[in-house]
Amino acid sequence: MNKTGHISTSELAKRGGVNLQTIRYYERTGLLPKPPRSGSGYRQFSPESVRRVRFIKRAQELGFSLKEIKELLALRIAPGSTRAEVRKRAESKIQDIDGKVEHLRAMKKALVQLTDSCCGNGPASNCPILESLSLDKERK
Amino acid sequence: MNKTGHISTSELAKRGGVNLQTIRYYERTGLLPKPPRSGSGYRQFSPESVRRVRFIKRAQELGFSLKEIKELLALRIAPGSTRAEVRKRAESKIQDIDGKVEHLRAMKKALVQLTDSCCGNGPASNCPILESLSLDKERK
DNA sequence: TTACACCCTGTACTTAGGTATAGAGTCAAG
DNA sequence: CTTGACTCTATACCTAAGTACAGGGTGTAA
Numbered sequence: 083m084n085k086t087g088h089i090s091t092s093e094l095a096k097r098g099g100v101n102l103q104t105i106r107y108y109e110r111t112g113l114l115p116k117p118p119r120s121g122s123g124y125r126q127f128s129p130e131s132v133r134r135v136r137f138i139k140r141a142q143e144l145g146f147s148l149k150e151i152k153e154l155l156a157l158r159i160a161p162g163s164t165r166a167e168v169r170k171r172a173e174s175k176i177q178d179i180d181g182k183v184e185h186l187r188a189m190k191k192a193l194v195q196l197t198d199s200c201c202g203n204g205p206a207s208n209c210p211i212l213e214s215l216s217l218d219k220e221r222k
Numbered sequence: 223m224n225k226t227g228h229i230s231t232s233e234l235a236k237r238g239g240v241n242l243q244t245i246r247y248y249e250r251t252g253l254l255p256k257p258p259r260s261g262s263g264y265r266q267f268s269p270e271s272v273r274r275v276r277f278i279k280r281a282q283e284l285g286f287s288l289k290e291i292k293e294l295l296a297l298r299i300a301p302g303s304t305r306a307e308v309r310k311r312a313e314s315k316i317q318d319i320d321g322k323v324e325h326l327r328a329m330k331k332a333l334v335q336l337t338d339s340c341c342g343n344g345p346a347s348n349c350p351i352l353e354s355l356s357l358d359k360e361r362k
Numbered sequence: 363t364t365a366c367a368c369c370c371t372g373t374a375c376t377t378a379g380g381t382a383t384a385g386a387g388t389c390a391a392g
Numbered sequence: 393c394t395t396g397a398c399t400c401t402a403t404a405c406c407t408a409a410g411t412a413c414a415g416g417g418t419g420t421a422a
Contacts, residue, residue, distance in 0.1 A: 101411065103411050103412075122369080125370090144325055145282070158336075169337045176330055179329060180330070183323055185283070186319050190320070196298075197316075230399080240380095262387075262399075263401095365420100367420095370415105370416080371417105375410105376410080376412090381404100381405075382403100383404075383405090385401090386400080386401090387401105388397100389396100389398080391396095392393105392394090392395090
């Protein structure tokens, strides 16, 4: 960050933990707002952009696509969207999250069982426990 | 499923909720074991394959890559891996999962705040709450 | 005033994860 | 004994999400 309080593209990339080109890609696709430019055309990102980039990466690791992440980032009362409408979209995202947490919990339980009992002290076995991980409710 | 207890490729696809070609793709890449074939070369999947396909899709939604999913499915005591080694790998997967859950929880909290306070009855605001979602510990 | 480390745009390439299509065989029902 | 709904392989194509140049400008320190 220089004395003007802005950071360069490569600095944002470094601090956000992504490739330089990825920053420009995010800008092109609207995930990052277009930053102001210096006289010679250099991008001037605000230091807060770092948090945004990290948020994007983290959300991706949680299985959200860039499109979904854009929706998440758009969740605010902008001109043209009512509070009720924003609330509805947010609640649907919350449900997505709850679903993910539930599946992760089931997965963890299976893994804990694997380490605890199956790999405890008993005799070696095949223990295909993950495949019995069935939240599936057999909808046919 | 026919009287032999096997299901066809297209049936597996249907019941697993994926495209027909995806089944063959999973087989090629080793996510599904090569099934036995009928006299005329038709694949004969066991009904349990359905669970496996669904597990793969679910794990993908949770942000695991097919490579990671393959590792998850390989977590068992196979000849050539010791119990201690399997346990170590499983524990590392459990940590992945705990990390994901933690991030999801933080994300949910931010969304709940968004719906509760920001979009409650107060005046409309810009409320960029998601960007202040910072678990980041500013490692520089 | 030039060397070097930056920055820009535009375009092309890559990888993961599928999907589609062509061309040919299988099999049960009419 | 043919028609229609399946199956197979091989190959080509597609989208998402980057990533890598090429060709050129900028800025500063020696």
